[in-house]
Amino acid sequence: MEKNIHEDCGVAMIRLLKPLEYYQEKYGTWMYGLNKLYLMMEKQHNRGQEGAGLASVKLDSLPGNEYMFRERAEGKNAVTEIFANVHKHYRDFSQEQLSDVSFAKSNLPFAGELYMGHLRYSTTGKSGLSYVHPFLRRNNWKAKNLCMCGNFNMTNIGDIFEKLTDQGQCPRIYSDTYILLELMGHRLDREVERNFVEAQKLGLEKRAVTDYIEEHVQVSNVLKTTMQDFDGGYVICGQTGSGEMFAIRDPWAIRPAFYYRNDEIVALASERPVLQTTFDLECNDIQELDPGQALIVNRRGECSLQQILEPRNYSACSFERIYFSRGSDRDIYKEREQLGRQLTEPVLKAVGYDTSHTVLSFIPNTAEVAFYGLVHGFKEWIDKKKVEQIAALGTDPSAEEVYRIIHQDVRSEKVAWKDIKLRTFITEGNSRNDLASHVYDITYECIKPYEDNLVIIDDSIVRGTTLKESILRILDRLHPKKIVVVSSAPQIRFPDYYGIDMPCPDEFCVFRAAVELLHDRGMAPLLDEVYEACRKEVAKAKDEPIVNAVRTVYKPFTVDELNKKIIEMLRPEGMTTPVELVFQSVEGLHHAIPDHPGDWYFTGNYPTRGGMRLVNQAFIDYYERVHRHSERMK
Incomplete structure (x- = not known):
């Protein structure tokens, strides 16, 4: 998105x-x-x-x-x-x-x-x-x-x-x-x-x-x-x-x-x-x-x-395979399909295994292949349930009973459409935000209001801006029972320094969620400790080993705790529909893309010394920027 x-x-x-x-x-x-x-x-x-x-x-x-x-x-x-x-x-x-x-x-x-x-x-x-x-x-x-x-x-x-x-x-x-x-x-x-x-x-x-x-x-x-x-x-x-x-x-x-x-x-x-x-x-x-x-x-x-x-x-680079490269590549297509298929169980859990009242869809188009994988996973799960249900009917089932079972299927719809592009000549804040909420349009009455769960799969969730300003707001108009937002990539926690434009940690919704949780739980001094640790790392001589001290920010929290905080941060004002986030696991990433182990976006394991140094420097810059802003506000 x-x-x-x-x-x-x-x-x-x-x-x-x-x-x-x-x-x-x-x-x-x-x-x-x-x-x-x-x-x-x-x-x-x-x-x-x-x-x-x-x-x-x-x-x-x-x-x-x-x-x-x-x-x-x-x-x-x-x-x-x-x-x-x-x-x-x-x-x-x-x-x-x-x-x-x-x-x-x-x-x-x-x-x-x-x-x-x-x-x-x-x-x-x-x-x-x-x-x-x-x-x-x-x-x-x-x-x-x-x-x-x-x-x-x-x-x-x-x-x-x-x-x-x-x-x-x-x-x-x-x-x-x-x-x-x-x-x-x-x-x-x-x-x-x-x-x-x-x-x-x-x-x-x-x-x-x-x-x-x-x-x-x-x-x-x-x-x-x-x-x-x-x-x-x-x-x-x-x-x-x-x-x-x-x-x-x-x-x-x-x-x-x-x-x-x-x-x-x-x-x-x-x-x-x-x-x-x-x-x-x-x-x-x-x-x-x-x-x-x-x-x-x-x-x-x-x-x-x-x-x-x-x-x-x-x-x-694994993120290259998930997000940037052409999906028409033989191996990339298979990898993206597998990423979606692997999310079947956590998505089923999120919708209470109620496939009869769950509609699958995707945003944006780059997530389409992962969507097919999720659909295939749902179909396999439903087919297994069909076999169990038919076997439980005994030796003389009625045609009506058999029909009811075999008629069960995956429900999928084209729910969202990329409709317009926000024009940059509109600079006034409220007008710009209102127009941003209309970047996507929806297919009206494609789900049963207050009965159907709506599952939307994306290839990755980075900043969360589009979710907050457009996607969640407009999907809420369909009045689903629950919205499940699925990312075929794991949580993006760390910047990239090898050619992809996301260099600042506070741009990531996962990082912002971790920082808010630290403040919520009275653990904000940990940020001071991380700052000092980062300063020590960047001050090391060229021949000394260097580590990623920023990883400490995430250690106190589970993925589920971070997900709940992200939803709290991104939920548009006035929205009442329950929302749940489901991310790919790092283990799932490597299973689907075994030949591209570069995962620093998700784990912080940068392959080069330069990457390690820059992630520490990025936190230092973020910390000092926040504190300068706090001083000006006093």
């Missing part, structure tokens, strides 16, 4: 392994790579709607001609805009010229062999075209040009910044993207210079030196000397002006990357179904990049997988 938490980015890359003439002859256009990149980006639109960009590299261009091209735009329609802008370059040429590969290679921008795309969501609050990837670092030497984009968030950028300044560098901007670009660009410069020295030793001169450099650049050297110290979740993609292409995944496997290669192309994307749909592939045709591994395609089109960093504690 929370549509304002965002995955920061999606990436897409294509390297054409044949001359452009090959694609013109086989597919009817030299724009094959450009068109496929467009499809890949549109299929990942769910991953970034604040901006988009694309870049292309043209091989074998002559001096005096551009060989690296970039287009960027902001807004939800950015993908359409950037490709429309590319095609504007072609509108003054005849169809004959556009079909002439030699003419295109010599005269048209984006008529290249390397393509890279990016979709952006910001996790920093910064906006503007200058923050939209890909980023570009230019140089007169082709091999020193670097274009970079990524799906990442680095948690130790302060340490990296300090390291660079200690070396005498003076970064102009304090951001992980800029610092990563400059650091990688610096290491690329060194790699080029290494080959320059080697070329001179061989007695090469002038253009022959350049040719030697472009043929012998080792991107693996650049990545190994760049990425050793970074802490965070990332997939970093890049292209050089001389035609090298690469993508590297973090050693904890936090962020995903999938690739496909044949004799025509090498392609990479953030999600597997994107490659399947774009290139008409089977699931098993596609591979996932391993932790710390890089996919590298050199200037000659030779593709290799190289282990750049040693794999660390495997922590592939």
Whole structure:
């Protein structure tokens, strides 16, 4: 129900392994790579709607001609805009010229062999075209040009910044993207210079030196000397002006990357179904990049997988599977269905096992697959009861008795509809809140008032804002006997620092509920203790182990106690219908998604030191902000 938490980015890359003439002859256009990149980006639109960009590299261009091209735009329609802008370059040429590969290679921008795309969501609050990837670092030497984009968030950028300044560098901007670009660009410069020295030793001169450099650049050297110290979740993609292409995944496997290669192309994307749909592939045709591994395609089109960093504690993100990734992925579909199915027993308990007077539904659409799982679970339970009831009828049951039993079924309805979008030009508080309550509409008379329980399943409950301002208020108009709100994810208790936009603990309804319970029970001094513990953790030296001191906030309470407090906090004024919350358990999460153990949102078990440090710092910032506010109120 929370549509304002965002995955920061999606990436897409294509390297054409044949001359452009090959694609013109086989597919009817030299724009094959450009068109496929467009499809890949549109299929990942769910991953970034604040901006988009694309870049292309043209091989074998002559001096005096551009060989690296970039287009960027902001807004939800950015993908359409950037490709429309590319095609504007072609509108003054005849169809004959556009079909002439030699003419295109010599005269048209984006008529290249390397393509890279990016979709952006910001996790920093910064906006503007200058923050939209890909980023570009230019140089007169082709091999020193670097274009970079990524799906990442680095948690130790302060340490990296300090390291660079200690070396005498003076970064102009304090951001992980800029610092990563400059650091990688610096290491690329060194790699080029290494080959320059080697070329001179061989007695090469002038253009022959350049040719030697472009043929012998080792991107693996650049990545190994760049990425050793970074802490965070990332997939970093890049292209050089001389035609090298690469993508590297973090050693904890936090962020995903999938690739496909044949004799025509090498392609990479953030999600597997994107490659399947774009290139008409089977699931098993596609591979996932391993932790710390890089996919590298050199200037000659030779593709290799190289282990750049040693794999660390495997922590592939589970929340990505629950919430952000495309549900059309074979495994993700099964996982989400299982998450819903596992909630059958606690939901049955919540409605008193009265399936005859219970209606199942879902909000939002991303919860639909989990809803199917819950429906399947209910159906299995009802079928077992049917068998028991028929067996109890004896050897000579009446047709009426049998019919009554077999007629029992799961009741499900499309109860809520996403109706309008709140327009941001309305700023007056009461008006805005009133309109927010109408974001959803309901199907009237789809349940029996005061008789039917209404079960609504969601993929996750984060802030609870939509529940309070819209969902509960509007569902109450149906006058159900009871509303059961179900989350296919466990309680989200901790912020993320690896690329998902939820960095502050007090944004979570579970955290706020814990804090209120501490005050209610006279246990508020525990917050002071946690604050001091967090300060000790962030003050530790870099070589000392660090723990998540914020977990103590939740220790005094059971899940059920927190659930009841959340309902008390979120219940709209005047609402009388009983409401119950049902969350997935952490054990259930791991059972449904066994290959993605990263669960720090729910447990606080961050896989990296940087994550541990930032969660402690986040509590410190929250605590001090609250106390400053209290002082002003006195």
